[in-house]
Amino acid sequence: MNYSKVDRNMFERVLLYILFIGLTLTTLTPFLWMLTTSFKEYREVFIYPPRLLPSHFTTEAYRKIFTFIPFARQFLNSVIVTSLVLIGQLICCSLAGYSFARLEFPGRDIIFLLYLGTLMIPGYVTLIPTYILVRFLGWINTLYALFVPGLFGGAFGTFLLRQFFLTIPKELEDAAKIDGCGYFRIYSTIMLPQITPALATLGVFTFMGSWNDFFWPLVVINSEDKKTITVGIATLTRGFHATDWTALMAGATLSVLPVIIVFLFAQKYFTEGIVLTGIKG
């Protein structure tokens, strides 16, 4: 609530800070616990009472995780899939968004509505048929199955960018047209630079969604060296090493590191994106 004019006394301030810090501890402790456990010796986690900091600091768990699963390969798979999906989304969504915002062609608005309608179709309805299609194409257990379905841009991103394109003054384009610019040049040299914040927003969400994706990669991949890192560490919890907590924590730490780094640098785009669209990531 906005009580900016209300005088706040010292006592109230202190109380608020205590509350803030308490809540921060609640959200950060699991991450902290993950991090410190990952530097403990294998046996130390089975000592009761538990201690936050490792008594012998060791990177043993990080070395082990590379032998339990093809960690480097899986990490690379995640990087490849996420990058391709990211590039594909940015190109396709911006092209489609621009067309829907500016180009005039018959049936444009109906097509746009149909496009938006796909947003309402949940993933689990199309899951089985998409799986069968991918199987039919012979892509099961290949990286193609992971990135191709995400490549073409979705309704969400198209909608987001279209809204941004609509806010750009038309005069800007008209001037370019008079100077003899074609649609593609207008799009690439005039319009795109105008919507970089929107592209960044779409980018961070695509990155996060693709990196953290679990269900789809779980079902289309079955060999260890084709898995993404998110699936890789999930399968680790079910296998022979399910109770090697230090290694599990090391794997979890490394797998969340990229998204946390991106979050630290691009925080503003995460929150702006949520406010703009309200769609769950």
Next chain:
Amino acid sequence: MIGILVFVLGPVIAGLLLSFTQWDILSSPRWISIGNYKELLHDTLFWTGLKNTAYYVLLTVPAGMVVSLLLAILVNVPLRGVNFFRSTYFLPVVTSTVAISIVWKWLYNPEFGILNFILNLIGLPSKQWLSDPKLAMPCIAIMSIWHGMGYDMVIFLAGLKGIPTQLYEAAKIDGGSRTQMFLWITLPLLTPTLFFVLVMSVISSFQVFGEIYVMTNGGPGNATLTYNYFLYQNAFLWFKMGYAASLGYVLFLIIFLLTLMQVKFLGGRVSYELL
């Protein structure tokens, strides 16, 4: 465009057709008309999955909304450093369900986990957490609330910022207390946001899967067997593709009807404008 057609609209129709067949992928599909839907009604696991999912939704959505609204109100207080705190509350949102499920499974560990350690510190006996059929689902729900609260907090925060400050100033002149201001200004003007968050949360929490896969595998017993986990088992462990497709459609129907009910019964009470 073509991509969307191939990967969305095509599958929607194919899925409907598939749901009327019996198919194990290897042999060719056999048309059994509404056989799958009939089987589903008599499948006790289907009902277990549905019941457990409904329980999960009831545990996470209302509590999650209250927590995130309180967080939003809190981080809306103009105070030095509030941006830093806001970021820390949002941090769990960006991390994967898989990773945080692994971490929380360790926190919930009955022998060496930190949660039992804390319980023991304050003199309470240890709990079995995820191994206790009664506690397993609430445990997962608590983790999910922790995971998602930052997200709804940001939406609520945007809603709060949209409320004109003059209203609070006027109320203050009239001698309104904070509780009164909250009840008569904040809540009514926040109804569109509340409604939106409710609808979206119900839809997304109906699809809980990763948490179950990593933390409990549907157990103990079938205490945490959720709808989507059951769908996953049917399709990718037992290769009952036709049956799984019908499960997908039924879930779609359930969520669609629930959303429609919310719009019908609550939508009318949402005030979109200032008086």
